[in-house]
Amino acid sequence: MGRVLRAISEDGGVVMTAIDSTDIVARAEQIHESSAVVTAALGRLLTAASIMGCGLKGKEQSVTLRLSGGGPTGNVIAVSDAWGNVRGTVSRPVVELPLNPYGKLDVGGAVGRDGTLTVIRDTGMKDPYVGSVPLVSGEVAEDVTAYYAASEQIPTVCALGVLVNPDLTVRAAGGFLVQLLPGALEEEIEQLEGNLKELPSVTQMLEGGMSLEQIIGRVLDGFAPNILDEFPVEYRCNCSRQRVEKALLSLGNKELQEMIDEGEPVEVCCHFCEKKYNFTQEELKNLKNPIDR
Incomplete structure (x- = not known):
């Protein structure tokens, strides 16, 4: 079972959603029997979808994220309900690639960089809202950040991570989304940028035993964050x-x-x-x- 925590700064200028999605991504790996780099790609997208799903207003609403980058994995798709429960699929679950120049799984190489991130919000109306942006890197987090900047004009920072063991099981997975609300002061922006600059990766923090509360406290240091709510999330398919x-x-x-x-x-x-x-x-x-x- 995954866990989501949502918080807001004391003055209401910054909101943050953080998730430990380790169990969700582990379940996805078990279902799809994916290779390490595909587990990382699908896991990041599932994590992002869960975060975005938690922001939906109606309980019957859903959000779908689709990565189409022209890479060997083909399309990567994640769907979340309004409670952050997710399911996902990928065209080709087994892809083997060399590590990238930083010694990390080459998610961008697997997804591809010549394509789009499409976000479909089904709000229960006749036609869903569909937004699409060109991929920035295919690494998912940067692409989600670009989507918010281009399609929703909301200053956003997204961080996502999946750590895969040598035996292909998932050691840690999670992410967070930070957004500046209208009226945020310049010094608040500078404070947030400084906090993020010194921040370890999401998986480093989770693997190191940091709780979501501690991660939020680290990211929003100086903002006196208040926890809004928390709830469990899981990999859940609604097929029948x-x-x-x-x-x-x-x-x-x-x-x-x-x-x-x-x-x-x-x-x-x-x-x-x-x-x-x-x-x-x-x-x-x-x-x-x-x-x-």
Whole structure:
């Protein structure tokens, strides 16, 4: 189970959301059996999606983040509900690349840098809000920061990290998002920049045993932060047999009939959790009949 903490500075000029997503990313790695660099890429995006999901207003709302960078991983997708519970998928879960020049996993090389980060906010209205920005680095955090600057005009700092063990299990994962609200003073900006300049990486802090409260205290040192709320988050897929049936129906009469004509049972696999749903020929015919009527 992951954990989210939200805080605000004493004067209300700075807000921050921090998350320990270690368990979430570990679950994603187990489901997708991903290589280290793909676990890092998907894990960072899941962490960002959870943070953004926590900021949604309505309980039925959701946010989808899609990285399309032209790299060997293909598309990387993460979806969060309004409680920060997330699920994700990646086109190619196993990619092997050399470490980058800094000796770190080359997430930007795996994702690619020639593409976009697309954010889709489903607020329950007829049309969702869709915003898209060119990728800055493919390393995810910088791209999320660029999205907020370009699409929402909110001064934002995003930090994300995933630390993968040699056996491909996840040692630590987490992140934070800091935003300056309208009216922030110049000295506040300078104070925040100074705090961030001296800050270790998110995974270093988590692996070193720092709590989310301590991380917030370090980032917002000098701002007298107050904790707004905290809550658990998890990797959660909302697939069901009923949803799969609706998806099959959406294929239309012709394609359903082609499946029936093949004379074989049909297996549908959820890309987010790898759960398999099997349909016999009789079940396919029963699905198709309402379309005929």
